[in-house]
Amino acid sequence: MISYLPYPVRIDDIVVETEDGNLKTFKLVFENETQKKAWKHVPGQFAMLSLAGQGEIPIGIASSPTEEGHLLFTVNRAGKVTTALHQMHTGERMGVRGPLGNGFPIDTDMKGKNIVIIAGGFAVTTLRATLIYLLEHRQDYGKITFIYGARTPGMLLYRDEMKQWAARGDLDLHVTVDREAPGWDGLVGFVPTIAGQVAPSPENSVALICGPPIMIKFTMPPLEKIGWTDDLVYLSLENRMKCGEGVCCHCNVGPTLVCKDGPVFTRTQVRKLPVEY
Amino acid sequence: MKVFRLSQTELDNMVQQWSQNRRVYRPAADRQQSAHADCAPGWERVAGSAPLTMAVGPPKTSVKTFLFPQPETMQTFSLKSSDPDKALMKEPEKLTEKQIVAGLRPCDARSVMLNNLPYREDPFYQANLARTVMVGFTCSAMCATCFCDQVGGSPMGTEGLDIAISQIDGSFVAEVLTPAGEELTAGLDLAPADDTDINALAARRAASPQVDSAKLAALKGRDLNRLYEAPLWKPLGESCINCGACTFNCPTCYCFDVQDEVVRGYGRRIRYWDSCMFPLYSLHTSGHNPRGRKMQRTRNRFMHKLKYFPDRYGPFSCVGCGRCVQDCPVNIDIREVMSDLLTVE
Amino acid sequence: MPTINEKLTEEIRAKAKALLAEGTVAAVIGYARGSLPMTVKPTVVRTADDCGKLVWNSFCVLNLANYLPEVLKSVEPPRGPRDPKPEGPLPKVAVLATGCWSRNIVVQTQEHQVDRDRVMVMGVASRGMVSRRKVEANFAGREILAVEELDHDLVVKGADFEEKINRWSMVRDNCHTCTHPDPVLVDVRIGEPASERKNPNPFQQVDDIEKKSNDERWAWFTSEFATCIRCYACRNACPLCYCPTCFVDDAKPQWVGKSLDAVDTGLFHLLRAYHCAGRCTDCGACESVCPMGINMRMLTKKLNKDVLDLYGMEAGMQPGSPLPLTTYATNDPQKFIVTEAGAVKEGE
């Protein structure tokens, strides 16, 4: 039986991620030990963040299952609930309901393969979860290429972690910004351009792409040029959601329910659907 | 299975007896209703001795209001800073008191079963299903707007009912179909039906319109994208005013929205009916709306009923009660949509 | 001998056909036959060949002005949200309009929702539209299978009955009290013009409620609106309701709750009616489309009465002048103002 009751959690830490202050990462810890132990998720899954009196919102889980004891959510301030969430303080109580959705196929289609992760803007959250997981289980995967872009250096999420990843040497990290900026000595250019330059061949590989629709649209042609096909590309859809359990119908794209059947789909699957996302 | 024969007086006495220690609801006789009635519009609690009679066609509003009430409290919470449980969501006590819905029709009873497909794991729906006993009338004739036979049902159907009552020659034959129904009739002084009644009932059932399964199969076999791109949606979307009359009176429309309500530090999270006809239904916070145009929303409603739902769960999400046909302000007729869809190349 | 409506139907078809054929308009908004007795389908006709499906009868209860802004947009050449308006005149749209609908077009023009130059009003004098609900109530318990309309009677047929009833007795309340059946705007005349109707008291129904005591009025209000299912058909059928986001859909602040709650439902109806103050032409579409048969028109009628009493204006009757609530007079009555003396200040 579904439970719509959120688990009570407390905000343990809040990190302002970006220069405009619109993105914050919330570290949440469970109030209840049993619930904490019972929580199991897969990178790519999402959860409902619940604020009493405000409502619930579906947000991708930014922490990897390997980071035990807490959950991370990076939230963009956009609507009623996220605005209220941004006004909350450390130590306050809120709720988490989940994990929901299917997540990336880390144990099936991705196992033993070369992984290409392409992220744009704040869509990087669930891909951060994925990357951390992959790095923890480094031996199970082949070459890892991580391409991430944002408008400006100040809009990049998880900057400190990126530095650590860059230092590891066992992954190919490409962080880019749209335009030249003072103090930025990294890559400059849009994600699709960079992806076209650095993406490896599709042989024994899968790609995970998350970002604004326009970025995804322009990233595909350079990949296709070097032989990538739709079935190797995983995308994550989003739609308005209410229940998160495949009941309320809000997130339907044709017969598919994003919350239950997704949010992760291969590009082959997405192409069969009406464009209602 | 027990079968009883009742006169109108005996039927009324039976309902009266139930209402003495249980909540019994029936289709409302009047359009207006007291603001403090304990049930949804279109229904009333049985009180006094008004006879339970068969009116023409299904009741004004569907039975879903008893299983999927509008609103349903999902959680309650306090926002008082003095409360140690501040912002802690708590589940309300589950209602277990039995309620009897009397006078519904086979179409509505079937809708309960259809909605149970997406709601199989839903705690609130299941709790309401467990506490609701359904006593329905079968239909001796079909109304001009009824089409249950075209979508997998039957005017004489009993699916979903606990007790099915059929009118035969001025008196009633009651089939007790489930343990819940038996519990209701146990201890009542009822005359068993004789063979004549049972034969008459069987003959009626045999003569009733049969399920048009060819139509069902034809739509199911069709390619989704062909139907999606069909030219019929444009004129349909143009005349639709995107109100929710069809969805709210539809027994098989089951979408809901969730919102928090707070009064003076005490709050509840409720779910209530939503309609895919409203732009807000699919609107993203970013302002992007995947179904921003009227036509897309109209299409989604029919595609969901006739294609998406069958593809996912099997049957059409429609019981052919005809309420949407009657209530649509602009006369969008789902029967015409179905036949138009069948002719799409 | 063709009936009045058959003649009007023929005239509408012929004139619509001519307008489309000569390219004067790109689309005609009218009605097509419905699938049930006493129903019609609002339809947009875009080719001369399609004009044959247009009909006119006493069941045209929905206000066609409601479709006007959207159809006008649909006939414009496609362009992006930031593209400039194309050069030259944009295509026109013809719309059937009775007295009240034409007044709505005036209001839409005053509120800049509709460009008057792009609208061809095919004016029909209204003979009063029949309330389907009244007919059904008249035959309560019997299923109506067909209704044939004669000039002054309706022939109602069921499986085992056929009865003739007087048409006027089944006409909607708003049409009964209507004083302006003839369109205020006419570009193409359909049928004969009608004269203004004399009505001793168009606000009789409102007066009857006003006579009740305060508690009785509250009881009337709560029971009248108790059956609302919040489908918003009344709002969506109204040509005045064109806000991209309605106040009921606002989440922050949430003005009214969205589920079935007597207070929220009441607030919705009061605010909806109030938003139509000074703009409502009493076309009755809201009441006609309500699946639950709620007489929400009483609220707007009350507002119409007050607007007429206080400011001497009727919506849509003065095309050149502003709407009552978008203007003011320095000597507007202000008897309602509380003063420090506790008494109510006299009008200045």
Next chain:
Amino acid sequence: MTNQTNETSETNQTSQTSNWEPKIIAFLCNWCSYAGADLAGVSRFQYPPNIRIVRVPCSGRVSENMIMSALKSGADGILISGCHPGDCHYINGNLFARRRFPLLSNLLDFVGIEPGRINFSWVSASEGEQFADIVKTVTEKVKALGPATRLVKKIDGRQAA
């Protein structure tokens, strides 16, 4: 005003009791009436402490949504006050408001909301004493009506006190 989670002055009564005091929401225009209220305070004119002031730029800014929302949230009375006609800081905001207000209060009267719950006045920045008098008048009027019950939202039997 729209924040329904307001916890202040938690009194819990549903029936009229001897110590019941009405809560009156006052929408005061920034330029005249709010200054008038300020003057009343500075000049130490006594007036009943029943009003909760919401400062608005102009009486023309007070929308029907705000008034109804106050009623829904349990306000026993409402006072809307702006500049005298002709004195509006925005030239004519109060004149538009003067057209709208009687329509709303008549409509509410029409559906059975007790007359006297919704009040309108003009108070200038120099009328501190008058402001105090108006608040007295309105408070007495609302007190006589008793607690508001109509159009007051309750959830699960609980009501905004």
